[in-house]
Amino acid sequence: MKRFGLVGFPLGHSFSKKYFDEKFEKLQLKDHTYWTFEMELLHEFPTLWMVYKDLIGVNVTVPHKKNVMIYLDRLDTSALKVGAVNVVKKEMKSLVGYNTDYRAFLISLNGWIGKFEGKALILGNGGASKAVQVALDDLKIQFNVVSRIKETGDYTYNQLSENPSVLSQFHLIINTTPLGMHPKSDTMPDIPYSFIKKGHYLYDLIYNPSETLFLTKGKENGAATKNGKEMLELQAEMSWDIWKNS
Numbered sequence: 731m732k733r734f735g736l737v738g739f740p741l742g743h744s745f746s747k748k749y750f751d752e753k754f755e756k757l758q759l760k761d762h763t764y765w766t767f768e769m770e771l772l773h774e775f776p777t778l779w780m781v782y783k784d785l786i787g788v789n790v791t792v793p794h795k796k797n798v799m800i801y802l803d804r805l806d807t808s809a810l811k812v813g814a815v816n817v818v819k820k821e822m823k824s825l826v827g828y829n830t831d832y833r834a835f836l837i838s839l840n841g842w843i844g845k846f847e848g849k850a851l852i853l854g855n856g857g858a859s860k861a862v863q864v865a866l867d868d869l870k871i872q873f874n875v876v877s878r879i880k881e882t883g884d885y886t887y888n889q890l891s892e893n894p895s896v897l898s899q900f901h902l903i904i905n906t907t908p909l910g911m912h913p914k915s916d917t918m919p920d921i922p923y924s925f926i927k928k929g930h931y932l933y934d935l936i937y938n939p940s941e942t943l944f945l946t947k948g949k950e951n952g953a954a955t956k957n958g959k960e961m962l963e964l965q966a967e968m969s970w971d972i973w974k975n976s
Contacts, residue, residue: 733784734973735765737775737798737818738791742913745938746789749966769794775801779820787819787973789966792908795831795857802827812864814857817969819976828972831861834964835935836868842956843902843931846871851900853919854907855882858935862904871902876921887920894922903948905934910942918943928952937962 736746750764767778772794779785790798795814799805802815803824809815815827850866850873852859859875866873876890877883890896897903903926909917926932932948935958945955 731784732759732762732786732976733765733782734762734787735767735778735785736789736791737767737769737778738794739768739770741766741768741791744791745962746791746966749963750970753970772797772801779825785820786976787817787969789969790816790818792856792858796860799827801825808832812857812860814860816857816861816965817972819972821976828969829861830965830968830972831858831961832864832868834961834968835862836865837964838956838961839865839933840869841960842933843954846902846931848901849873849899850902850904851876851897853903853905853921856906859906862906862935874900876919890921894925897922897925901929902931902933905932905936905942905944908936910934910939910944911936912938915939915942918947923947923951926951926953930954932956934958935961 734750736744744766747764747766754762775798795816798815804826806826806828808829809827812829812832815829816831817828819826850871852862852873852875855875855877874884876885876887878887880886905919907919909919926948930953932945932953932955934942934945936942937957937959940957949955
């Protein structure tokens with residue numbers, strides 16, 4: 731048996747198991763299986779590889795994309811570049827971390843809006859945000875980061891509330907936070923939505939629900955919107971490319 735899986739907390743929102751179950755069935759890989767490993771505390775991570783000797787690789791999702799790195803033996807150049815990991819593969823006796831998020835986001839964003847001349851505002855400063863930042867650097871799109879804490883971003887949400895016209899400077903706004911994700915789909919980033927207009931692009935890395943309140947608010951004000959499903963599918967295929975020759 732070749733076992734794969736997903737590590738994160740919570741995992742009720744994940745489509746990864748269904749995606750890979752269907753993929754293995756389509757490829758007639760009857761000896762392949764995909765599990766979910768819901769893990770609130772990451773110190774349990776090394777135990778997985780001791781308990782499941784047939785575990786080949788895992789995807790890593792929120793909130794562990796940065797903290798998982800201390801449990802790995804080596805980082806691929808993609809993970810080093812981003813400073814976060816969303817794919818782990820067992821190679822011989824070593825655990826190697828990769829990042830497919832940034833490349834998947836880059837391809838998805840570029841396919842959606844093409845060459846972009848404006849500035850981007852990234853909501854959040856976690857592991858997913860790091861991937862988006864690297865992608866925007868590669869696309870030569872200037873950006874600023876919004877964080878709850880002043881020291882970890884260029885703006886805080888309070889600063890945006892106090893000076894909402896700042897939003898007019900950014901025509902691409904990307905939500906990398908879990909706000910709005912199922913089952914807490916009644917939440918959204920606290921930004922001044924009334925300053926979003928036609929000509930704005932709102933990209934939400936969340937895919938469940940397919941339209942978050944963040945996207946709904948943007949659409950109501952004339953913005954173009956996109957959710958994270960395409961990015962997720964792209965990164966899943968890149969994960970499979972990493973694992974499949976094991």
